[in-house]
Amino acid sequence: MSNIPGSQTSFTDHDTASSELLLRRASYGKIATGLGGSAWTPLNEDVHDLLECPVCINLMYPPIYQCPNGHTICSSCKTKLENLCPTCRHELGDIRCLVLEKVAESLELPCRFQLLGCRGIFPYYSKLKHEKNCKHRPYACPYAGADCSVTGDIPFLVMHLKDDHNVDMHDGCTFNHRYVKSNPREVENATWMLTIFNCFGRQFCLHFEAFQLEMAPVYMAFLRFMGNEDEAKQFSYSLEVGGNRRRLIWQGIPRSIRDSHRKVRDSLDGLIIPRTLAMSFSGGNGQELKLKVAGRIWKNGDIEAGYYS
Ligand SMILES: [Zn+2]
Ligand SMILES: [Zn+2]
Ligand SMILES: [Zn+2]
Ligand SMILES: [Zn+2]
Secondary structure (H helix, E strand, O other): OOHHHHHHHHHHHHHOOOHHHHHHHHHHHHHHOOOOOOOOOHHHHHHHHHHEOOOOOOEOOOOEEEOOOOOEEEHHHHHHOOOEOOOOOOEOOOEEOHHHHHHHHHOEEEOOOHHHOOOOEEEHHHHHHHHHHOOOOOEEOOOOOOOOOOEEOHHHHHHHHHHHHOOEEEEOOEEEEEEEEEOHHHOOOEEOOOEEEEEOOEEEEEEEEEEEEOOEEEEEEEEEEOOOHHHHOOEEEEEEEEEOOEEEEEEEOOEEOOOOHHHHHHOOOOEEEEHHHHHHHHOOOOOEEEEEEEEEEEEOOOHHHOOOO
């Protein structure tokens, strides 16, 4: 008998809740009933209440903890509390709430990059797995000269490179770029300013650096594509450097910026110029590095554009 007024009370409580919370609950309830579900039922509401962490009000996922009196708490809040239950102040310990964990695992939830365009809905653990490789997940800033922790989608990163790193932007699929350095023999490791090329409506990053490759100083130039790997594979590029009637040509596939600049460099997937050769290309007496790198980007299947394909 006492159950009925109790449930009515809980409904009244929800009616007075903030609209933001109600919105969140409504969409959550819809997902929990499956894609075909058009309405959220009291059952979903109850499940939601059960899974709401009393401290941070986020949904709880395994591991979910409980105090000896059965009050539940999410794992991230648990680490922030000094081993005291926030509800009854009892010592918390390390008691898991396995039943609730099972409930949480059974729910289907949207990918966390939903707002970035992903439409995937997954059970909890598949969701975590998917999110690691979701093609809508934000990209890391491709700038290599300094540690930069900025992430975002491509249009955002292009703005960020322009505004915060003062990166040069060029339009066109062919380019001629000069790299100059006085007293190059004093430099063991160096990263030149990144250049961005706008081509086929997409952006490509041209990297140029100096490093030691098995004791020998080398220069390396390579291209990275601002987008996912499967898209990067639709393009090819060539780089050519020369002088003194000699020429070195590289043809490759731009790497996605999902691969870090360091990873691409370490895999030597680009034009490698031994320093002795670079100095010979530069002419003069070896006091100055003066390299002209000519490049071209084309779409695969566009046969005329490629040198060899
Ligand atoms: Zn919490
Ligand atoms: Zn408690
Ligand atoms: Zn996703
Ligand atoms: Zn940055």
